[in-house]
Amino acid sequence: MTVRVGVTGATGRMGREVIAATADHADCEVVFAVTREPEGETVDDVDIEPADDFDALVVEHEPAVVIDFTGPDSAVDYAEACADAGVAFVTGTTGFDDGQREALESASEEVAVLHAPNFARGVQALLNAVGEAVRNLPGYDVELVETHHNAKRDAPSGTANRLLSEIEANGDFNGRTHGREGEDPREEGEIGVHALRAGNVTGEHEIVLAGNHEEVRLTHRAEDRGVFAAGAVDAAVWIAGQKAGDYDFADVISE
Ligand SMILES: NC(=O)C1=CN([C@@H]2O[C@H](COP(=O)(O)OP(=O)(O)OC[C@H]3O[C@@H](n4cnc5c(N)ncnc54)[C@H](OP(=O)(O)O)[C@@H]3O)[C@@H](O)[C@H]2O)C=CC1
C-alpha cells in the first residue's frame, strides 16, 4: 500500500531532499508539502503550500505520516497538530531543549512519533561501535569532533549529543568540556566536544579514544544529504503501521 506523506520545511536543504527521496521510494507519495513563504514554488513537481494552511491540508489530503526537518519550535507545533489529527510524525530536526523534547513525548501518547538526530544507517553502526569501544578502553581520553556547513544553527549537533549519551552510558566520565581556551588543562574523565562550522560540509562526526600510547578514531562522514532523506522516508513507511509511541531510527533498521 502506498504511504501518504506530508512534508514540512519543504524548501529547506533537507525538505527538498525528502521530496526527492520520496519520489525514489516505491511505497510512498507526497500528498502535500509546506514552507512558510512558498511564493508559488514547486520542488520536483510538488506544489509548495503555505505552512499556515497545515491543519487544513492534513484534513484535505489525509496523510498517514508527516516528515519534518525544520526547527525545534516549528517541529513541536507540527507534532502537536499531528497528534490532534491522528497522523504519525517523523522528525529529523535537532536542537530541542528539554521542554520541547517533553512536548514530542506528549505527542507520542496520541500518535506514533519518531525522532532521530541522524537518519544515516552508518551513524547507527557508529553508535554501536562507540559504545563497544568505550567499554573496551576504560580510562582512555575521549574527545568528539563534529564538522558541519556554515549555515547550521545548533551546536553541538544532535548526532553529537546522541553519541555523547552513548559514550557516557558506557563508561565512567565526569562531564563535557565544550572547546578549550587559555590555561585549561584536560581533566581526567572529561569528554572534550568540538563543533566546527565551515563551507558546505554535509556532516562529519569523529570520536577519538586515546591512552596507553595508542589511539582509536571512529568516524562517520555523510557524503550527501540524500542519505539522511532516504533514511527518513524509510522511517515514514515503517511508522505508518505503528501504534502510538515514541520510536527511534534503530527500531526501523532493526527489522
Ligand atoms: N536527522 C537527520 O538526519 C538530519 C537532521 N537535520 C536537521 O534538520 C533541520 C533542518 O535542517 P536544514 O534542512 O539543513 O535547514 P534549512 O534551514 O535549510 O531548512 C529548514 C526549513 O524549515 C523551515 N522552518 C524553519 N523554522 C521554521 C518555523 N519556525 N516554522 C516553519 N518552518 C520553519 C524553513 O522554512 P522557510 O523556508 O519557510 O523559512 C526551512 O524551509 C535542522 O534541525 C538540522 O539539524 C539535517 C540533516 C539531517
Ligand SMILES: O=C(O)C1=N[C@H](C(=O)O)C[C@H](O)C1
Ligand atoms: O544540520 C545538519 O546539516 C545536520 N544535522 C544533524 C545533526 O544535528 O546531527 C545530522 C547531520 O549531521 C546533518
